Amino acid sequence: MKSEEVERLVRALLGELSKRDVSALGRDEDLVERLGLDSLQGLSFLAAVEKRFQVRFPDERLTALRTVGALVEGIQSVRREPVS
Amino acid sequence: MRIGLIAMSGVRVRNPELAALGVSLPQFVSRGKVIASLPSLGLLTVAGLTPPEHEVLYREFAELPPADQELERFDLVGISSFTAQIDEAYALADRYRAAGVPVVLGGLHVSLLPEEAARHADALVVNGAEGAWPRLLQDFQAGEMQPRYAGLRARVFEEPNYALPRFELLRGRPYNRLTVQTSRGCPLDCEFCAASLRITSSFQQKPVDKVVAEIRAALEVSAQPFFELADDNTFINKKWGKELLRALRPLGIRWFTETDISVADDEELLELLAASGCAQVLIGLESPDAGSLASLDPHNWKQRRCDDYLRAIERIQARGVSINGCFILGLDNHGPDIFEKVRDFVARSGLIEVQVTVLTPFPGTPLHARLKREGRLHEEPYWDRCTLFDVTYEPRHMSTAELEAGMRWLFSELYNEREFLQRKRRYMELVKERL
Numbered sequence: 083m084k085s086e087e088v089e090r091l092v093r094a095l096l097g098e099l100s101k102r103d104v105s106a107l108g109r110d111e112d113l114v115e116r117l118g119l120d121s122l123q124g125l126s127f128l129a130a131v132e133k134r135f136q137v138r139f140p141d142e143r144l145t146a147l148r149t150v151g152a153l154v155e156g157i158q159s160v161r162r163e164p165v166s
Numbered sequence: 167m168r169i170g171l172i173a174m175s176g177v178r179v180r181n182p183e184l185a186a187l188g189v190s191l192p193q194f195v196s197r198g199k200v201i202a203s204l205p206s207l208g209l210l211t212v213a214g215l216t217p218p219e220h221e222v223l224y225r226e227f228a229e230l231p232p233a234d235q236e237l238e239r240f241d242l243v244g245i246s247s248f249t250a251q252i253d254e255a256y257a258l259a260d261r262y263r264a265a266g267v268p269v270v271l272g273g274l275h276v277s278l279l280p281e282e283a284a285r286h287a288d289a290l291v292v293n294g295a296e297g298a299w300p301r302l303l304q305d306f307q308a309g310e311m312q313p314r315y316a317g318l319r320a321r322v323f324e325e326p327n328y329a330l331p332r333f334e335l336l337r338g339r340p341y342n343r344l345t346v347q348t349s350r351g352c353p354l355d356c357e358f359c360a361a362s363l364r365i366t367s368s369f370q371q372k373p374v375d376k377v378v379a380e381i382r383a384a385l386e387v388s389a390q391p392f393f394e395l396a397d398d399n400t401f402i403n404k405k406w407g408k409e410l411l412r413a414l415r416p417l418g419i420r421w422f423t424e425t426d427i428s429v430a431d432d433e434e435l436l437e438l439l440a441a442s443g444c445a446q447v448l449i450g451l452e453s454p455d456a457g458s459l460a461s462l463d464p465h466n467w468k469q470r471r472c473d474d475y476l477r478a479i480e481r482i483q484a485r486g487v488s489i490n491g492c493f494i495l496g497l498d499n500h501g502p503d504i505f506e507k508v509r510d511f512v513a514r515s516g517l518i519e520v521q522v523t524v525l526t527p528f529p530g531t532p533l534h535a536r537l538k539r540e541g542r543l544h545e546e547p548y549w550d551r552c553t554l555f556d557v558t559y560e561p562r563h564m565s566t567a568e569l570e571a572g573m574r575w576l577f578s579e580l581y582n583e584r585e586f587l588q589r590k591r592r593y594m595e596l597v598k599e600r601l
Binding site: 122125129130 | 418420445590598
């Protein structure tokens, strides 16, 4: 899946969860601050992303996944890594 | 008349070693910070009880000018405070009074220690503001304000006593969490509890339609707030609880509340909890071993439930509702082995969030009275150390130093990066199972 398609799907999931129009959200804007997500909502969103893309982010990377850009790169990166 | 309502905020741990730990450990005192950053529902209720001809302005203590600058002018000031910030509240009250502005003090601490508070106020409102504040305003305007007004201890949610809190006073402020109260009091009556049961004569529940109206009013101020139900124990009455949850479901909100482990007993309630947007329930487990829970509440209810804790936690969290499990260190039956016991229990339980605090004898509680009788309180007043993390009494089966050191060790075990990430991962897996 191309990066643009991943981003489109991430934004769709984010819009669904936050119930807001996220089309104007910058790729590097902090999701928690910009959308006022609480910590559990942030984790729920990450869980939804993992399920949708059939990936599992390494636990130590979870805290850094706070922008659309970081999520897209995170998904692509996990997909490239060999399954251990 | 221009009335200023001032909320105190910003509980700070006094013990320097614990404060330093707070800087390095994620999640440590996070719950305390959340509480400190909530708007004062009590003052919003006072505003709701104020006749519309008066102008009411809501202020947070942190936004007031420093001591060397002039205060904003009001005709009357109302201040509400937790115990830990009461000294700052008194200093602020003294400052206003020195500037010629009459001051009314209220809140739990003031209700429990009115003689102390009276030295810093022109008038006190004890118990809730319902039944007291409107009378006080009438008397003030007539130049006949009395030194003390006793609010109602019952029927506070009934007309004409009830008033919708004025959430619109928060417009433009950066709160992402708002509070709504659905009940006052708690029949469990734990010895240490310093919550609203101390200012009520019986457990009181708000009619569900009033709760919904308050949430709708709050939603007009903040588009997507996270709601905290400011209750001592929301789901004591399961039938009413289900009615509430059915009414919350169509509102599409996310919310949090405090309750007890008995929610796990009712399958239907659990399903409704998850479906109504409940993200987390805070449950006072208090201690992982039943022996420590003897005499904590008059009926030993928590002691009888203790052996079922692990199964109940699993049942609740399996519905996608996370639990913030709370433990109190320094109970009378706790010895130096309690710290490892809590750590091991947390590891076994799969609790998604954990809150560990130290037993705190808040003034006005049966615990305070008992420890005072037994000569075990540190020098009074110690109100600024009622932070839930500072030790203010002599523990029974260990020294104060052992309790403090054990607490620091346990915090390091529970709140380090690895544990924090593991708890995050557990929550995500729960969410994924329900997607």
